Amino acid sequence: MIWLDTLAQGILLGGLYALFAAGLSLVFGIMRLVNLAHGDLIVLGAYVILVMVSVTGLNPFLAATLALPVMFGFGMLLQTHLFNRVLGEDILPPLLVTFGLSVVLQNVLLETFSADSQKLSMGPVEAVGVPVGPVTLGLVPLATLGSAVAVIAALNLLFYRTKLGRAFRATSDDATTVQLMGIYPARIFSVATGIALMVATLAALYLGARANFDPTIGPARLLYAFEAVIIGGLGSLWGTLAGGLVIGVAQATGAAIRPEWQILAGHAAFVAVLLFRPRGLFPRAND
Amino acid sequence: MSILSLNSVSKSFGALKVTDDVSFDLAPGEALGIIGPNGAGKSTLFNLISGNLRPDQGAVLLDGHDVTGETPMQRCRRGIGRSFQIPQPFGHLSVYENLLVAAEFGGRVPGHDAPGLCMDILGRCGLAAQATAPAGSLPLLSRKRLELARAMATQPRVILLDEIAGGLTEGECVALVSTIRRIHDEGTAIIWIEHVLHALTSVVERLMVLNFGRMLMIGQPDEVMAAPEVKEIYLGIEA
Numbered sequence: 001m002i003w004l005d006t007l008a009q010g011i012l013l014g015g016l017y018a019l020f021a022a023g024l025s026l027v028f029g030i031m032r033l034v035n036l037a038h039g040d041l042i043v044l045g046a047y048v049i050l051v052m053v054s055v056t057g058l059n060p061f062l063a064a065t066l067a068l069p070v071m072f073g074f075g076m077l078l079q080t081h082l083f084n085r086v087l088g089e090d091i092l093p094p095l096l097v098t099f100g101l102s103v104v105l106q107n108v109l110l111e112t113f114s115a116d117s118q119k120l121s122m123g124p125v126e127a128v129g130v131p132v133g134p135v136t137l138g139l140v141p142l143a144t145l146g147s148a149v150a151v152i153a154a155l156n157l158l159f160y161r162t163k164l165g166r167a168f169r170a171t172s173d174d175a176t177t178v179q180l181m182g183i184y185p186a187r188i189f190s191v192a193t194g195i196a197l198m199v200a201t202l203a204a205l206y207l208g209a210r211a212n213f214d215p216t217i218g219p220a221r222l223l224y225a226f227e228a229v230i231i232g233g234l235g236s237l238w239g240t241l242a243g244g245l246v247i248g249v250a251q252a253t254g255a256a257i258r259p260e261w262q263i264l265a266g267h268a269a270f271v272a273v274l275l276f277r278p279r280g281l282f283p284r285a286n287d
Numbered sequence: 288m289s290i291l292s293l294n295s296v297s298k299s300f301g302a303l304k305v306t307d308d309v310s311f312d313l314a315p316g317e318a319l320g321i322i323g324p325n326g327a328g329k330s331t332l333f334n335l336i337s338g339n340l341r342p343d344q345g346a347v348l349l350d351g352h353d354v355t356g357e358t359p360m361q362r363c364r365r366g367i368g369r370s371f372q373i374p375q376p377f378g379h380l381s382v383y384e385n386l387l388v389a390a391e392f393g394g395r396v397p398g399h400d401a402p403g404l405c406m407d408i409l410g411r412c413g414l415a416a417q418a419t420a421p422a423g424s425l426p427l428l429s430r431k432r433l434e435l436a437r438a439m440a441t442q443p444r445v446i447l448l449d450e451i452a453g454g455l456t457e458g459e460c461v462a463l464v465s466t467i468r469r470i471h472d473e474g475t476a477i478i479w480i481e482h483v484l485h486a487l488t489s490v491v492e493r494l495m496v497l498n499f500g501r502m503l504m505i506g507q508p509d510e511v512m513a514a515p516e517v518k519e520i521y522l523g524i525e526a
Contacts, residue, residue: 163391163398166380170388173377179359180337180369181441182393284379 005135006256007249012137014248015145016210018241019203020221021228022151023196025240028229030172030192031185032091033083036098039222040105041197045071045204046213047113049120060120064205068198075197079190087189102218109215120208144206151199152241158195159237168192227270233280242281246273288351290315290476291367291445296335296345298328298500305331306342307500313445318477320487320508323497324520329480330372332497333447336478337369338362349445363393368443370434372450372480378423382414382433385422386440393441405440412436412466428459435466445476452483460486488512496520 024038035041048070052063082101086093128139159165167188171178175185207213207221224247231246232239247266254265273281289312298306305328313319321329334340336347338359346355349365357365377385386405390396396404409415412432417425422433431451438446448467452460464486471477471490481487487508488494494511496503498520504511511517 163387166384166388167392169380170377170385173379174375176339177371177375177377178388178392180339180363180393181389181437182360182363182395183388184358184360 002256006252008132008135008137009141010249010252011245012141012145012248013252014245015141015148016203016206016244017224017228017247018148018244019144019151019199019206020225021232021240021244022148022155022237023199023203024222024225025229025232025235025237026155026199027193027196029235029237030168031083031087031175031189033087033094033189034091034098035083035196036095036222037101037105037218038098038196038200038225039220040102040109040218042200042204042207042221043109043213043215043218044074044105045197045201046118046120046208047109048201049205049208050113050118053120060122060205060209064201067201067204071197071201072194075194076190078197079193080186083193084186084189102222106215106218113215115214115216117212117214118208119212120205122209126209140206140209144210147202147206148241148244151202152237155195155199155237164191224266227266231270231273231280233283235284236280236282239280239282246281288315289313290317290350291336291478292346292348292351293336294346294348296332296342296347298331298335298340298342305500306335308345309497309500309502310345311495311502311505313476313478315444316471316474316476317493318471318479318491320491320494321478321480321497322482322484322487322494323503327497328500329497330449331500333369333449333478333480336362336445336447337367363441364395366442366444368393368438368441368446370431370438370446370448370451372453374427374430374434376422376425376430376433376437378421380422381419382422382425382429382436383409383418385433385437389437389440390442396440396442408436408439411469412439413462428455431455431463432466435463435470439470439475443475445478446470448477448479448481450480450482452481452486455483464489484512 020042024035027033027035048067049060049063052066053060056063086097122140126140129136130139130142159168167183171183171185171188178185227247228243229240232243246269250269251262251266255262291313294310296306296309323329335342338357346353354362383405386408387401390401390405409418412435414432414436417429435451452463460483468490479487479491491508493505494508495505496511496517504514504517
């Protein structure tokens with residue numbers, strides 16, 4: 001019974017990791033940009049929600065809907081004025097710039113909000129448990145996993161059923177040739193990063209609801225997100241969800257054996273997957 | 288008025304002059320062929336027209352509009368369509384989606400018209416059966432046809448065809464030529480670079496010969512092919 005509970009908690013935790021990873025996967029898939037500031041951008045999203053909560057007095061869920069357009073706009077600006085300048089044949093400049101951005105964001109957040117840890121208080125809903133068969137699951141963790149599945153499904157619809165999605169995929173295939181189809185890659189990239197930061201904001205909502213956060217926790221979130229993307233296979237959004245679940249279940253299992261093994265077990269699962277499936281669980285067919 | 292004009296266009300890569308003072312006018316609906324030895328600057332000329340390269344000197348005019356400073360994206364939307372010598376399909380998109388992207392963005396075709404238009408073009412280019420196949424999985428002939436179909440989907444008024452018949456069998460070539468002739472008959476202006484001369488001369492009204500970036504001759508295909516300097520340079524026959 002305890003193992004069933006551990007598995008369930010791991011899957012729910014995996015939903016959070018999948019949300020961390022979805023934005024990273026989206027940006028990498030479209031423009032081959034490895035955004036080392038992704039974790040810090042999630043933390044930034046959490047602080048934006050926090051500010052919205054304290055300004056409007058709204059519940060964090062509603063405050064997040066106000067934070068979404070702010071973060072979309074920030075993502076557009078970031079891509080237009082910073083990342084688009086360094087994207088090119090050489091992969092080193094974008095790595096350096098996003099690494100620098102990571103350091104800048106951490107320090108700006110530290111100056112603005114201090115090193116005190118914060119939490120997004122959801123109110124009484126935090127204590128609500130839903131009995132599912134033999135185990136009881138928290139409503140907020142269930143909402144996390146539900147949101148992760150919904151986000152991945154929505155991104156898939158966007159990618160495979162819409163005009164913008166076709167432009168994303170065409171630009172991902174060949175950013176030079178799309179210009180001869182009347183598409184301006186820099187603009188497509190800006191929209192993509194805007195969307196990625198909206199997903200990051202959703203991740204931030206559940207991050208802040210689950211645990212305390214402070215300006216320094218970004219890089220560790222980035223690491224989980226990375227592992228989820230790699231485990232799932234580059235370019236596969238459903239794979240990213242699966243990758244998140246693998247890390248979540250591994251961490252929960254590790255913690256159930258010995259509490260200090262939680263983080264280690266997640267990384268060990270990552271290494272194990274790479275050993276047996278070097279291209280991840282769901283690699284794209286013709287890369 | 289001519290639909291496309293090049294005024295004394297020149298381009299150098301370092302000390303090498305790849306396009307040297309080229310000027311010509313293309314009438315609406317006209318088909319112009321371009322021939323010349325390898326390295327004569329034929330593809331560079333296309334890059335200058337499509338906007339992938341900017342000329343060092345001279346101007347490119349579309350409908351009397353100076354587009355020399357415009358990006359490939361802007362020129363595409365103004366009506367320049369291009370197919371590549373080495374096909375560049377969006378490999379992870381289906382054949383049909385390749386055309387949709389071209390029609391919706393380059394051709395600015397409204398969403399509800401685009402599917403019908405794209406299926407129509409696929410049918411005319413002999414690709415209807417492969418509409419749902421990933422473009423990256425196509426064999427060479429189909430890729431060449433896709434290049435043509437995708438360029439057509441951008442609703443061009445001038446279409447640039449770069450060695451589209453190269454590497455095809457005789458039968459495949461005949462089918463392709465009839466597709467191109469039909470596009471021409473519908474009023475789209477064509478500039479066509481080709482080594483397969485009989486394919487080219489069966490469609491075009493005028494022929495241009497490029498050599499070392501310079502325009503050697505332009506005129507009626509039979510007159511141009513009969514000129515001694517063309518025979519000497521292009522066919523390697525001593526005059």
